[in-house]
Structure formats: structure tokens, C-alpha cells
Amino acid sequence: MKLTIFATVEELLQGFAEYFVATANQVIAERGQFAVALSGGNSPKKLFELLASDAFKAQVAWEKVYFFFGDERYVPHTSPDSNYLMAKKALLDPLNIDSSHIFPVDTSVPPVQAAQRYEATIDQFFRGQPARFDLLLMGLGDNAHTASLFPHTPVLHEEAAGIREVYLEDKKVYRITMTAPLINQGRNVAFLVYGADKAAALRRVLEEARNIEEYPAQLIAPTDGDLHWFVDQAIASELKNSYNT
Numbered sequence: 001m002k003l004t005i006f007a008t009v010e011e012l013l014q015g016f017a018e019y020f021v022a023t024a025n026q027v028i029a030e031r032g033q034f035a036v037a038l039s040g041g042n043s044p045k046k047l048f049e050l051l052a053s054d055a056f057k058a059q060v061a062w063e064k065v066y067f068f069f070g071d072e073r074y075v076p077h078t079s080p081d082s083n084y085l086m087a088k089k090a091l092l093d094p095l096n097i098d099s100s101h102i103f104p105v106d107t108s109v110p111p112v113q114a115a116q117r118y119e120a121t122i123d124q125f126f127r128g129q130p131a132r133f134d135l136l137l138m139g140l141g142d143n144a145h146t147a148s149l150f151p152h153t154p155v156l157h158e159e160a161a162g163i164r165e166v167y168l169e170d171k172k173v174y175r176i177t178m179t180a181p182l183i184n185q186g187r188n189v190a191f192l193v194y195g196a197d198k199a200a201a202l203r204r205v206l207e208e209a210r211n212i213e214e215y216p217a218q219l220i221a222p223t224d225g226d227l228h229w230f231v232d233q234a235i236a237s238e239l240k241n242s243y244n245t
């Protein structure tokens with residue numbers, strides 16, 4: 001595991017964008033294409049905008065990139081809560097990504113079916129081989145959830161690499177998420193986390209004894225890939241250990 005601490009959010013986003021570009025270019029050079037699973041919520045929006053900006057957009061052969069989603073809110077694609085809509089507006093449309101390279105979760109069918117269909121879509125993309133994404137972007141909630149792996153939900157105990165629906169009792173909503181074993185098959189898994197309000201969550205995930213029910217992000221540990229945390233100084237303020245930065 002590698003953790004890099006940046007002084008400001010601007011430097012963090014710049015550093016993450018450079019990492020994205022370097023990883024994409026290396027994978028494209030080696031394998032001819034790059035399959036990435038995006039995270040949702042608020043944190044990646046500025047990163048997506050930066051990647052689509054003049055400073056970065058010419059640095060990647062975007063026509064060789066395939067976009068998936070690590071998790072999705074069970075809402076229509078037109079909803080302001082949709083992770084797909086956020087990525088579409090901030091990244092995919094500005095870069096003119098061909099729709100054949102974008103794989104949103106189909107939220108027009110019941111949640112169980114949405115999960116099954118997305119798993120089938122991923123299986124098809126990887127042609128029946130184990131699904132190994134080249135890069136998975138991850139976020140961290142202030143309750144230590146990542147993707148839609150929320151505290152005290154049955155999906156935390158899922159042993160299969162796949163897609164599952166999750167019901168969040170407190171919010172009365174469904175989510176669709178990659179399971180931890182699927183994420184952990186990835187070649188590169190990178191967390192982008194900033195903001196002082198998540199400092200306690202980061203410390204618990206990284207430094208408290210394993211307790212996946214309380215701190216689901218502790219489940220993320222690639223079996224044969226690299227794990228890299230990108231954080232800002234504010235969120236790192238409660239960390240006690242020193243890290244290989």
C-alpha cells in the first residue's frame with residue numbers, strides 16, 4: 001500500500017490526474033486498451049473536469065479507454081444523484097467518448113436485475129475471463145464506506161467477484177455495487193479522498209484493527225495489484241503512523 005499526502009486539494013487533484021495519465025498510458029502501451037471503473041459522489045467531479053481540461057485531455061488516447069462504474073445509485077440516469085450523470089457531464093461528454101466505450105448501470109430495471117445485468121456486461125467485456133480492471137477509482141465516505149459497500153450491509157460478506165444490489169435501510173434506497181472481491185482483482189486501485197470531515201474515517205480504515213462491519217473500506221486490498229491512497233493534508237491530520245509515501 002502506498003499513501004501520498006498532498007498539501008492542498010489542488011495539488012492532490014493534479015497529482016491524481018498525473019497518476020491517471022501515467023497508468024493509462026502504461027497500460028495502453030502494454031495491452032492496447034485501458035478499462036477503468038469510476039467512483040461517484042462529489043469528490044471525483046473536480047478530477048474528471050481536470051482530466052477533460054486542456055491541460056490533460058491530449059495526454060491520453062481516450063479512444064482506447066473503456067469506462068465502467070464501481071457503484072451506482074439506483075436512480076434514473078437523469079437524476080442529479082446519478083454517478084453516471086456526473087461522470088457524463090464532467091468527463092465523458094467533454095472528451096467526446098464514444099457511447100460504445102461507456103458502460104453505465106441500467107437502473108431502469110429492478111435492482112436485482114440491474115446488478116445481474118451489470119455483472120453480465122462486465123463478464124462479456126472480459127470475455128468470460130476473471131474481470132481485472134486496469135484501474136478502479138475509489139472514494140471514502142465519512143462513515144468509512146467505499147463504492148456502495150456500506151457499514152453493516154450483507155454485501156460486505158460477499159465472497160464472489162461480481163455486482164450486487166444493496167438496500168440502505170436508513171435512507172430507504174437501493175445501490176448497485178461491485179463486490180470487494182471484484183475490486184480486489186484490479187490491477188490498480190486508487191483512493192482519492194480529501195476534506196477534514198473524513199479525517200476520522202481515514203484513520204479508522206488505515207489504523208484501527210480490522211472491523212469491516214464498521215469500516216468497509218478495510219476490505220479493499222488488491223490480491224495481485226497496487227493499492228494507492230491519494231489524500232490531502234487536512235484528511236491526513238489524524239494519522240499516527242508513518243507511511244511509505
Ligand SMILES: O=C1O[C@H](COP(=O)(O)O)[C@@H](O)[C@H](O)[C@H]1O
Nearest residue numbers: 039040041042043139140141147
Ligand atoms: O455515495 C458514494 O459515496 C462515495 C464517497 O463519495 P464522496 O462524495 O464522499 O467522495 C463514492 O466513492 C461512491 O462512488 C458514491 O456512490
